[in-house]
Amino acid sequence: MAELVIGQVISWAGDPFAEGPGAARLWSQGGVLIEGGHIAAVGAADSLRVAHPTARVTDYGSRLISAGFIDTHVHYPQTGIIASWGKRLIDWLNSYTFPEEMRFADPAYAAEIAARYLDLALAHGTTTMCSYCTIHTESVDAFFSAAEARGLRALAGKTCMDRNAPEGLRDTAQAAYDDSKRLLTRWHGRGRLSYVLTPRFAPTSTPGQLQALGALWAEHPDCLMQTHLSEQTDEIDWVLSLFEHARDYLDVYERHGLLGPNGVYGHAIHLTARERDRLAEMGAAVAHCPTSNTFIGSGLFDMAGLTRAGLRVGLGTDTGGGSSFSILRTMAAAYEVAQLRHTPLHPAQLWWLATQGSARALRIADKVGNIAPGMEADLVVIDLASTPAIAQRSTRATDFWEALFPTIMMGDDRAVTAVWVGGQPAARTASACA
Missing domain, CATH: 3.20.20.140 (Metal-dependent hydrolases)
Structure with missing residues (x-):
């Protein structure tokens, strides 16, 4: 069954060192369609819901969906x-x-x-x-x-x-x-x-x-x-x-x-x-x-x-x-x-x-590192308000990058809501805390 993962989505159409922040593609209400462990489509969530009505939906709300x-x-x-x-x-x-x-x-x-x-x-x-x-x-x-x-x-x-x-x-x-x-x-x-x-x-x-x-x-x-x-x-x-x-x-x-x-x-x-x-x-x-x-x-x-x-x-x-x-x-x-x-x-x-x-x-950019059709579906879902300190700062943001930056500077594993590996949610095992 196809999986549709919904939230904010960030993807790359270029290199921000060469092109600036415009190299990113952002959807405030986006979706990632996963089939057979690979990304089949990315775009507006509503359009993907209509186009793929039988897909199983996981809705992460305002959380950010990124390549792992x-x-x-x-x-x-x-x-x-x-x-x-x-x-x-x-x-x-x-x-x-x-x-x-x-x-x-x-x-x-x-x-x-x-x-x-x-x-x-x-x-x-x-x-x-x-x-x-x-x-x-x-x-x-x-x-x-x-x-x-x-x-x-x-x-x-x-x-x-x-x-x-x-x-x-x-x-x-x-x-x-x-x-x-x-x-x-x-x-x-x-x-x-x-x-x-x-x-x-x-x-x-x-x-x-x-x-x-x-x-x-x-x-x-x-x-x-x-x-x-x-x-x-x-x-x-x-x-x-x-x-x-x-x-x-x-x-x-x-x-x-x-x-x-x-x-x-x-x-x-x-x-x-x-x-x-x-x-x-x-x-x-x-x-x-x-x-x-x-x-x-x-x-x-x-x-x-x-x-x-x-x-x-x-x-x-x-x-x-x-x-x-x-x-x-x-x-x-x-x-x-x-x-x-x-x-x-x-x-x-x-x-x-x-x-x-x-x-x-690592010469694997054709496989991972981006959310684009054909890529392997390795994803990380990030809470941009994972702690009170981050939340109070992100509420003042006037654009996406200002909302993201506090998580870059102050975020840790508490910001990681979910991880998908090869199109499947990864288990959060006890051995990580052993």
Whole structure:
């Protein structure tokens, strides 16, 4: 049976960074028709009711119906250590991340955390995510199995490291290639799942391992490749000390076959002009992780400069270096970072980044990230008056964007009324609160 979901509706007909807020299509009394897990039509609610009288109707009143949020950069194994106190990147990895990731050799523990993370993400309105796993193949199987059980569109890969990590968290160049290839064969393109080649970052891979993963990417160029780039200045110094002949951080990846149009580079805060231009020339994407960048003290992402250069940019929570599972909070942090750079972001730009922009960054904009005919029916329903503080501000709004902005800045999981995944309401499970 067809489903008709009614409320305020936001859709995208263009890019608000290029076209301004007019890139959005808004219906104050709109509807989304769902058939077979896909969006069949979007438009005025009354017209859709008349045209499809047998559709089952779910009426959300004045709540906002949007494409589900997309998280372009997350470490699901760090769910349990989110909001750990007081470290910069390298110390944070050694103190919190690596000890926690050691536990993912246990398939039962990996399955427990995968389920917990995905339920927390869904509770916050995230319907697609691109995650790093650990070096353990069990961590990848656990994540994809849990995502498949929930019908999610999800992307992930085995994190590869063969140096500068503890014993038990290192593989080898050959193991990185072999494990990644087996996992890719098992999971890539299975239902709504995609495998992503995942060298953690240059300091934890030898040149041999980077070269092996570059070779595997050349064999499977349809896959994404994700890694970290220029997150902190001391990290950059470390990279250049390890790779003495590299012109800059990005050059390390390029020399080993790890720069390409399907590359997604996390953080990318302290880029040189050459790196910025080369990323744009290659058609690569970057993941902006503002809560992580401020929490770990990394720096201020240059949204205006990178989008002006033509780079595709998505938003990432960077759980658990990021301090929230919420894309709403991530939008708020992106706004705050842009303010500190004196380049404010419009609410339309923030919402686009969390949906269509992130889908573009992950090369899945033909599938998710927008409400349009033919798209997969992943939706989030947002209450624009979810708390007394937000409600009292939104009542003063004179237009849609002014009504939306308080939820961007102050909203959390209480704003998420419902989530639809593949055309079905997603269960709100107890494990999200475990």
